[in-house]
Amino acid sequence: xxxxxxxxxxLALVSGALVLAPAPALAGLRSGPCVLPRTGVHHSEGLxxxxxxxxxxxGRLDAVLVYLSFPGATPHATPRELSRDYFPxxxxxxxxxxxxxxxxxxxxxxxxxxxxxxxxxxxxxRDWGDGGRSAYLRDALAAADPGTDFAKYDLVYLVADxxxxxxxxxxxKVVNLGTPLHADGTDLRRFVxxxxxxxxxxxVLAHETGHVFDLPDLYRRPADGKGDWDTHVGDWDLxxxxxxxxxxxxxxxxxxxx
Numbered sequence: 001x002x003x004x005x006x007x008x009x010x011l012a013l014v015s016g017a018l019v020l021a022p023a024p025a026l027a028g029l030r031s032g033p034c035v036l037p038r039t040g041v042h043h044s045e046g047l048x049x050x051x052x053x054x055x056x057x058x059g060r061l062d063a064v065l066v067y068l069s070f071p072g073a074t075p076h077a078t079p080r081e082l083s084r085d086y087f088p089x090x091x092x093x094x095x096x097x098x099x100x101x102x103x104x105x106x107x108x109x110x111x112x113x114x115x116x117x118x119x120x121x122x123x124x125x126r127d128w129g130d131g132g133r134s135a136y137l138r139d140a141l142a143a144a145d146p147g148t149d150f151a152k153y154d155l156v157y158l159v160a161d162x163x164x165x166x167x168x169x170x171x172x173k174v175v176n177l178g179t180p181l182h183a184d185g186t187d188l189r190r191f192v193x194x195x196x197x198x199x200x201x202x203x204v205l206a207h208e209t210g211h212v213f214d215l216p217d218l219y220r221r222p223a224d225g226k227g228d229w230d231t232h233v234g235d236w237d238l239x240x241x242x243x244x245x246x247x248x249x250x251x252x253x254x255x256x257x258x
Contacts, residue, residue, distance in 0.1 A: 043216035047256055053189070054214040055154050057094065057102045057257050063155035066144045069112040070119045073164035082159065082198060083108045086205040093206040093238075097249050098257070104209070107153070112161070113144045120166030124195060128171060137191060141181050151184040155212055157205070159194040171195045172204060174211040207242040215239050215253055 038046030055061060065086075067079035087106045094104050116139055123132040140158050141150075150156065160167045172195050180187035192208050194200075211217075218233045218240035233240035238247040249257070 043214055045216065045252070045256070051214050055212065057098060057213045060103050060105055061154040062105050062107060062152060063157060064107045064109060064148060064153040065157045065159055066109045066140065066148060067112050067159050068115050068140055069161045070115050070164045072118050073161060075112055075161045076163050077198060079108050079112065085198060085200050090205045090209060093203065094209070097254065109144065109148050115139055115143055118166060119160065119164045124166060124168045124171045126170040133175065137175065137181065141183055141188070145183045149184050150188060151186040155192065155209070156188065157192045157194055162196060162198040167195050169195050169197050172208060174208055201242060203238060203242040203247055207238055210239050213257055
């Protein structure tokens with residue numbers, strides 16, 4: 001398998017996911033009296049078009065889970081064991097939310113993929129610096145590519161050893177690349193980087209996967225990092241709070257997703 005990594009530039013942090021390029025041309029016209037037009041903002045809530053840069057949540061979508069270990073740390077669980085933290089719960093969520101129109105099929109890459117540097121070398125944190133995140137993605141893809149055919153998958157989850165020193169669970173998010181990484185004859189423009197504890201936050205992967213389908217965060221991040229994050233929609237939408245008592249998608253988001 002061949003691997004070629006383009007240099008990535010990290011430009012902005014918007015709505016809980018990194019966006020590194022202007023919104024591309026949109027396709028798929030809708031009409032109706034309640035349809036709001038899509039704007040140029042990242043994860044626009046407009047419904048008149050679909051952003052073709054994002055996969056549509058319909059039919060079968062294949063996802064690969066790549067589990068990353070680090071020098072100086074021995075994982076306490078196997079990738080299969082950790083995968084049960086996320087699946088089948090995430091598949092079930094999207095099957096239910098889509099009324100059976102979508103099926104998310106996980107594929108666990110066998111064994112741990114060894115990163116070349118300790119997790120602490122990447123300075124992993126919520127507001128990650130450009131250099132650390134770029135190096136992390138390049139190293140992860142280079143290490144995983146010999147045993148993974150990335151051309152087979154619609155979604156890529158990079159899951160870090162939760163017990164490795166330097167892994168910060170607050171850093172879990174989706175990374176969108178303006179300049180894609182390249183492997184196995186395909187451009188890779190989007191990764192879900194997972195740094196959760198074991199067991200992880202409730203519904204965290206369903207929330208992050210919502211960003212993969214162009215949904216925005218609906219919480220309000222306090223300026224000082226303290227206070228109530230759930231002032232906008234509370235428990236009423238998964239993109240507002242993954243800890244909700246009965247998280248679902250708003251009807252608006254279900255309409256947007258088709």
